[in-house]
Amino acid sequence: MAYRGTVKPFVHFNAKQDADLLRKAMKGFGTDEGTILMLLTARSNEQRQQIKAAYKKAHGKDLVKDLKSELGGKFEDLIVALMTPPHSYDAHELRNAIKGAGTDDKVLIEILASRTPEQIKEIVKTYKKEHGTKLEKDIMGDTSGHYQRLLIILLQGEREEGVDESRVEKDAKELYAAGEEKFGTDEDKFVSILGNRSPEHLRKVFDAYKKMAGSDIEESIRGECTGNLEAALLAVVKCARSVPGYFAECLRESMRRAGTDDETLMRIMVSRSEEDMLDIRATYKKMYGESLYRNIQDDTDGDYGKALLYLCGGDD
Incomplete structure (x- = not known):
């Protein structure tokens, strides 16, 4: 599979050199945030761990502690997140x-x-x-x-693998019977089918369900369940359909409110930067007709905003 992250391992990587640059950026009067930002967003997580080790070896200090004492606010939170495996x-x-x-x-x-x-x-x-x-x-x-x-x-991390063709129709029927068809909902059925089947299998079940019910499974979940159960089932369905689609939607939500939900924004940008950020960006553009990069730019500022834009990796 092609690599779909925006943060790639730095080619001419030298952990000792990076450790020294970071030390220099924090020593003396005032902190050089620009260097810290440029350097750490351009290294993979594995490389950041090597820099941390080299820093301790060369300077006898804990890099993360030093960063925390020099930085503040959301920028500090983001840099510490990037330094964590x-x-x-x-x-x-x-x-x-x-x-x-x-x-x-x-x-x-x-x-x-x-x-x-x-x-x-x-x-x-x-x-x-x-x-x-x-x-x-x-x-x-x-x-x-x-x-x-x-x-x-x-x-449990024990989802079944592959598609069991003989069970697709049966699962769709059971979901339909558990929700739309009866008075009151059989939540157990939703939980066990959506929690245990593979994403590929579930996508086929959703197609069969739509033929049967005339509507998407998401509509039924919204109509039948409430609160955290509804939110969790919808997340499972969305991730089975498309993980990048799910994250595009979460990012959109995090920025649509009055006041940005920075914790969600930061968590997704950090945790998907080496996974599928390129796909998230493309899906975001397709779903909302806007560039994720521009939306982050409009919603954040300072070194924190700049670092997020580096993780985003480009404007679509």
């Missing part, structure tokens, strides 16, 4: 979403619905290692009902 970053975002008063369900849904089974397994391991507790236990403690069941199913 991907599984660690996801685990950290989930931990923050759970801990504290109230749960940030949007984060739980976004991460668990969009990551591959392999990524989810890594996140679970990393969460245990770095936070000393089980992610499943923490989610169980903070959620309930069918919504909880769906998150726990996704958390």
Whole structure:
């Protein structure tokens, strides 16, 4: 598969040289944010980890701590996010979403619905290692009902693979019977089918469902479910249809409000910069007739805005 990220490994990479440049940017009077920004957005995450090691070796200091003490605000948050290995970053975002008063369900849904089974397994391991507790236990403690069941199913990272042709019609019928056809909804059916089947299989089920019901599965979910369960099922459906499409929509939402949802904007730009940002950009343009780059430009400012634009990688 062709590489679809916007941030690529830097070709003439020299970790020691980069570490020295960063040290110089932070030493003495005033911080050279420009150097920090240009350098770190132009290195892959793996390279940033090597710079961190070289920095410690050469200067006996923790690069992330030094960056935190020199930078501030959203720019600091973004740079620290870029310095965090991907599984660690996801685990950290989930931990923050759970801990504290109230749960940030949007984060739980976004991460668990969009990551591959392999990524989810890594996140679970990393969460245990770095936070000393089980992610499943923490989610169980903070959620309930069918919504909880769906998150726990996704958390297993055990989605079936491929398409089971013999089950496509059956799944579509069961979903139709569970929603449109009966008084009251059988949420269990929605949860187990949408939580367990592969994206390829689900796309065929959605086509069969549309023929049967005369409307998209999304419409039924909106009509039949509410709250977090509705949001989580819709995220799973959208990710089965197109992960870049799902993120394009999340980015649009994050910037459409009065006041930008910077946490979502930052999390998506960081976590997709080495995954599928090129596809997200193209889909965004197709869905909204506007350039993601321009929308970010209009909605952010300063070094924080500049760094996001580097991660976006270009104007469509």
